[in-house]
Amino acid sequence: MEDLITIHVTDLSGEEHQIAAPTDMNLNVMEAIRANEIPIKATCGGMAMCATCNCLVKSNHPLPEMSEDEEAMLDEAFVLDIDGSRLMCQIPVSDKIDGLQIQLGELTAE
Numbered sequence: 106m107e108d109l110i111t112i113h114v115t116d117l118s119g120e121e122h123q124i125a126a127p128t129d130m131n132l133n134v135m136e137a138i139r140a141n142e143i144p145i146k147a148t149c150g151g152m153a154m155c156a157t158c159n160c161l162v163k164s165n166h167p168l169p170e171m172s173e174d175e176e177a178m179l180d181e182a183f184v185l186d187i188d189g190s191r192l193m194c195q196i197p198v199s200d201k202i203d204g205l206q207i208q209l210g211e212l213t214a215e
């Protein structure tokens with residue numbers, strides 16, 4: 106049986122979604138959100154090269170440290186709340202982020 110975690114996503118219209126994501130498929134949060142048919146742009150497909158998968162992390166989960174690429178991308182994208190912002194494609198789906206709460210960023214709009 107696959108292991109599932111829950112991710113709470115607030116979309117741009119303020120609607121809350123609760124999605125289940127498998128931890129054994131090597132997914133990242135951006136892919137898990139797409140798989141649940143929440144529309145997001147994610148133009149570069151997860152390469153940390155576009156920032157159209159940016160989000161604001163609202164919970165205190167231990168996330169992997171930001172790479173230089175991710176930091177530069179968020180910086181260039183003029184994301185307002187740079188401290189709480191991450192690229193969803195750079196956050197692996199794992200047990201550590203069960204219950205994660207995120208708000209989609211404006212750049213994600215399709």
Ligand code: FES
Pocket residue numbers: 135147148149150151152153154155156157158178192193194195
């Ligand atoms: S999908 Fe492009 S940076 Fe995440």
